[in-house]
Amino acid sequence: MADVMTNLLVLNWIPVRSPGGLQQISLQTLLTSEQQFHLALPRDDMELAALQLLISLVQVIAPAIDARDLRQRVKTPLAGDEYQQWSDNFADSFDLQHAETPFMQVANPNTADITPIQKLFTGLPAGNNHAFFNESGEIEAICGGCAAIALFNQASNAPGFSGKHKAGLRGGGKINTFLAGEHLRETLWLNVLNRAAIEKLLPDAKRNELCWIDPIKSGEIIAAQTIGLARGLFWQPLRLKLESSPRLMTCDHCGYSSDIAYTGFRCEADFKFEVNGQWPHPHSPRVWNIKNEQREKERYMSFNQLVPGWTQLNQFVLSTDKPRAGNARAPVVDHFEQVFLEQTHDKMVVLIGGYANKQAAILERRHEVFSMPSNWAVNQRWLVTAIDAALAIKTVLRGRAYYFGKETGAKIQDQAERIFYQQTEHKVHELLRTFSHRKEGKQAVTDFIAYCKKLARTIFDDLSKPYQHSPGGLAQYAKDRHSLNIGLKKIEI
Ligand SMILES: [Zn+2]
Incomplete structure (x- = not known):
């Protein structure tokens, strides 16, 4: 007994x-x-x-x-x-x-x-x-x-x-x-x-x-x-x-x-x-690749080291059939949307947690909360656009920081990426809060992208500053700053 x-x-x-x-x-x-x-x-x-x-x-x-x-x-x-x-x-x-x-x-x-x-x-x-x-x-x-x-x-x-x-x-x-x-x-x-x-x-x-x-x-x-x-x-x-x-x-x-x-x-x-095979764990979002219109390499999602949770928000909260294939939300999130959202609950608050590990070693533990208004779903498309744009801006920034470093000895690309993530996190939460009305989606995302671009320029300027006085440093700065601008201009909604 x-x-x-x-x-x-x-x-x-x-x-x-x-x-x-x-x-x-x-x-x-x-x-x-x-x-x-x-x-x-x-x-x-x-x-x-x-x-x-x-x-x-x-x-x-x-x-x-x-x-x-x-x-x-x-x-x-x-x-x-x-x-x-x-x-x-x-x-x-x-x-x-x-x-x-x-x-x-x-x-x-x-x-x-x-x-x-x-x-x-x-x-x-x-x-x-x-x-x-x-x-x-x-x-x-x-x-x-x-x-x-x-x-x-x-x-x-x-x-x-x-x-x-x-x-x-x-x-x-x-x-x-x-x-x-x-x-x-x-x-x-x-x-x-x-x-x-x-x-x-x-x-x-x-x-x-x-x-x-x-x-x-x-x-x-x-x-x-x-x-x-x-x-x-x-x-x-x-x-x-x-x-x-x-x-x-x-x-x-x-x-x-x-x-x-x-x-x-x-x-x-x-x-x-x-x-x-894969057991469909109710708490687990999953992702897969698509090759020749077939699913392959289906896997449970993990945290990528260094990268904050919002970069994977699309996979955590968006439903599979729209707007892109390649991922499935955790079954509990699907279930919440069907059973509770707009019936008993006017917002969806998602807790996300886990370990980032390398084999047996734990590198980091994560616990994040994202709160979305009930009709955030009408702004799904804008959420995808915003996150894709922010990641593209990060990639342009990192690339330019890397090239500048190659010529001047400044190893600033990792730091640039880290600061970019730190200073965009609160903006993503703010964006989710403003997704309470269909009309606001586009404007909110336009503002968010403008913020991210300005941030990328500031980070590049700040981190490259100490190296601008090295031989050829200023000329290299001018060149990479110009390329940064060109790269950022291409990112639009
Ligand atoms: Zn105890």
Whole structure:
């Protein structure tokens, strides 16, 4: 039987902020209370992982629901006895220390080696990554809630521990997008797919047991489209088990006290299996190339290093059929547009997050929010135009900075690109806000492009200035500045 102390459907494990202050609450309180809660974790990536875990939990334990009932769920808290029934149906499924089927683990991995718990916190030094944000050894013992979040994040979003360990169903470092509501309960429901959407997304799903109840077999070859929604959302590619001991302690991650300390885990190396094809993860935007009118190289989107999220905004929020092929939004974004937008919600707020990684190393973590008015869709064309133009301006600027550097020794092209991105980011958000009316689209984009061009000239002037006094520097500046102008003039709407 599941234990109250370790069952995620019962335990107070969700760290939240509310008008009453900071506290840990249960999923039952979250779903059944009128109170408005917000997640409160010390790391933004863990906060997003907690959100994804909660969305996945609700998607799995809530009985399939149609669009109309889903809209009702967003408005009204769940009745306590209804939650009780849901949770009873999954009494043995989400227990961190269940004797036979522990949450996202195996009961007995075939290894005695214990890895410190910090390795589950993606990007911390014990995870063979660069030390950024935290000191080594900072996380030694954590509470059950943080263990569940870290376990889920490692399995869903992180790159593999090493070449001997598989990454998640999508591979490591993929982008997640979610819809945001005014508070956590609303946000959860906005990201739960209705019955029809699930059937459309996964028509060939055959196997839907959670991985720790029906484990992946060694050497198994799996067709991605046969994986059911619950199994895919909670895909666990590793055979591992958390190590814990009962003692009163303060969690090194969230700071709450706990009666159980999770201090490490045992994980088998070389557990091998194969998944063929792409599982249509509900939180994942995808892109592909088109060659001879055929889709090829279909892949989950990742963050390009250095490049801010807005440069990929087209792929995050635009629908596939218009105005360009080659990408698909995350299914939750499609679903939101069909079920909620203009019916219960007058704007679309998209959360975007993920890791930029190079193999096992995390280079950067990202968490961005884009808010669009409900009828922003009428300005889709203008959004595409604006982003394409800004990227073209960036390319012209970078090219000219590079040529100037070649002649004068000024290595300024990377800096030019970085400053351009920094100083356009707020303008993109401003642009989205002005997309509230069809008529304003064209003017707003014209202004935005003029701003970007002026910025490109200023950046070129500022960065080249110290080198203009070198031999031939001024003449080279005049030449490249002229070319910059010609390049910029070609970019018009
Ligand atoms: Zn904790």
